[in-house]
Amino acid sequence: MKRIPRNRNVRQFHQAKWDEPVIFELHQPGERGVIPPSVSEEVAAAVGDAEACVPQGMLRSQPPALPEIGQARVLRHYLRLSQETLGSDFNVEIGQGTCTMKYIPRVNEMLIRNPKITELHPLQDESTVQGMLEVYHRLDLAMREISGMDRFTFQPGSGTQALFAMASIVRAYHEANGEGDKRDEIITTIFSHPSQAATAAVKGYKIITLYPDKDGFPDLEALRGAISERTAGFVVANPEDTGIFNPRIREFTDLVHAAGGICYYDQANANGLLGITRAKEAGFDMCFFNLHKTFAAPHMCGGPATGALGVTERLAPFLPGPLVETDGTRYTLNRSPAQSIGKVRMFQGVAQTVLRAYAWIRALGPEGLLDAAKVAVLNNNYLYSRILKIPGASAPYVKGGRLEQVRYSWERLTKETGITTEDVQRRMCDFGLHYWTSHHPYIVPQPFTLEPTESYSKEDLDEYVSALEQIAKEAYEQPDIVRSAPHNSTVHRIDESSFDDPAKWCITWRAYLKKTAPLEAGIES
Structure with a gap:
């Protein structure tokens, strides 16, 4: 097959491949990575028999069946796996739309590797962790300023856990007012994250979903029709996952408040809003930020993440504990706030993630946060202007500028060539670039969602667009190249x-x- 000339701006890439077994299969009896020294006589005399301190029912009858592997073999194993991984440090990571994959300052990574942080334990006495508790408190104060809320907790381990906590607070609030049984409906929108409806449903709420009007905004008249004496709350992202910001959001929150409902705000991604608009002025009673998105901490597949949950004063008694309190000289943990919904996760949040976010905010300051938002919006609109010129690509709904991301569509490309967004996704692998479609259901046909953030240069964005241009050209001229992709990856089709x-x-x-x-x-x- 004759190859189409490749755009010179597209990077050559071939995924590394190692026939690497899982770690357990590397087991070699007798191999050792580290041989710990025997306990010295002095230590033994001071400590005594450590096993005697462990209840008999908790003692193993035999050592754990762990693989025995030498250091060199372990090092090769994990380095090989790392070479088979394509992440944000290896490529222009604007394709994970809605997840805000930005550059994480390496000085902050060095900061959280300090033994004073790595050796912290959540069960330490409060007197031994005053510095870290102060960081929690100071980040709380910064988040209050950014959002307009009155109190924050960092206990939720993700945006979804924060949404679950907010749905729980809505229920606890109405139950405290004697309306828990009566108010059993939560209103959301189709372009908000699926976790909004899912977490409310887990709390037993009936879900009412608003669909967009012709311009892609949540339908205000549909909201009027959905509100009733059964309305417990309204949850929405703004901008939604399309990148469209609803300038009439205060009308929505005012309507819900007039009906006695609580308004809570999914701000997992607030990258285009920092220093520009706040949840308080939009009329929200609660909001959350994902520190592992907007505030430059690693996403890490939902592992050590943090959903920073903020509330207004009237909802503060319902926050999950523990909360950091201070009298101005000492920091303590309030483990059982009045009327608390209880824990949504163990302890008070991931210290390393909290420290990263605090360091990022302090490094930028108010003006820097505003600049980050402005550059993110600028980058997004530059990308938007270029992608709309690619044959087969479009951006449904409202025309003109978007905020920090856009949900695009290959609908025309698919109709004219048969190439789908999944085909494009696989072909992008050949250029060493990541590309994401969208949350199901696919309300936007043949979607792909891009978010450039403030971290990427014009040259980075041009490289990404060049790959899309190359694939669109192939789709029209020799679609089998795209349809059979990826060609340079270790796994071709699944x-x-x-x-x-x-x-x-x-x-x-x-x-x-x-x-x-x-x-x-x-x-x-």
């Missing part, structure tokens, strides 16, 4: 049919064995 079938999901090793054993034996599961 069967995605099981993604939407929970009966086929294997979240744990035990579930995998349970579901695959009957198939291997020729028995239908």
Whole structure:
């Protein structure tokens, strides 16, 4: 097949491949990575028999069955795995739209690797962690200024946990006012994150979903029709996951408040709003920020993340504890705030993530935060102007400027060439670039969602657009190149049919064995 000339701005890339087994398969009896020294006589005399301090029921009858592997073998194993990983440090990571993949200052990474942080333990006495408690308190104060809220907690481990906590606070508030049984409906929008509806549903609420008007804004008249004496709350992202900002949001929150409902705000991504607009002035009673998005901490696949949850004064008694308190000289943990909804996660949040975010805010200051928002919006609108010139690409709904991201569409490309957004996604792998479609359901047909943040230069954005231009050219002239992609990756095509079938999901090793054993034996599961 004759190859189409490649755009000179597109980077050459080939994914590394190692036939690397899992760590357990590297086990070699007798190999050792580290041989700890024997306990000295002085230590033994001072400590005594440590095993005697452990209850008999908690003692192992035999050592744990861990792989025995030498240091060199372990080092090679994990370095090889790292070479097979394409992450934000390796490529122009604007394709993970809505997740705000920005540059994380390495000085902040050095900061959180200080032993004073790495050796902290959440069960330490408060007197030994005064410095870290002060950081929690100071970040709380900064978040209050950024949002207009009156109190923050950093306990939620993600945006979804923060949304769950907010839905719990809505229920606790109405129950405290004797309306818990009466108010059983939460209103949200189709372009808000699916976790908004899901977390409210877990709390037992009926979900009412608003669809967009012709310009992509939540339909205000539909909201009027949805509000009733059963309305418990309204949850929305603004801008929504399309990148469209609703300038009439205060009308929405005023309507819900007039009906006795609580308004809470998904600000997981606030990258285009810092220093420009606040949750308080928009009429919200609660909001949350993902520190692992807007505030330059690693996303880390939902691991050590933090959903910073802020509330107005009337909802503060319901916050999950513990909360950091201070009398001006000493910091303490209020483990059981009055009327608290209880914990949504252990302890008071991830110290390293809190410290990163605090350091980022302090380094930038108010003017720097505002500049970050302005550059993020500028980058996004430059990208927007260029992508709309690519044959087959479009951006549905409101025309003109967008905020910090855009949900685009390849609908025309698909109709004219048969190439889908998933085909484009796989072809992007050949250029060493990540590309994301959108949350299901696909309200925008053949979607792809991009968010350049403030971290990327014009040259970075041009490289990304060049790859999209190359793929669109291939789609029209030789679509088989795109349809058979990726060509330079270690995995070419996968069967995605099981993604939407929970009966086929294997979240744990035990579930995998349970579901695959009957198939291997020729028995239908």
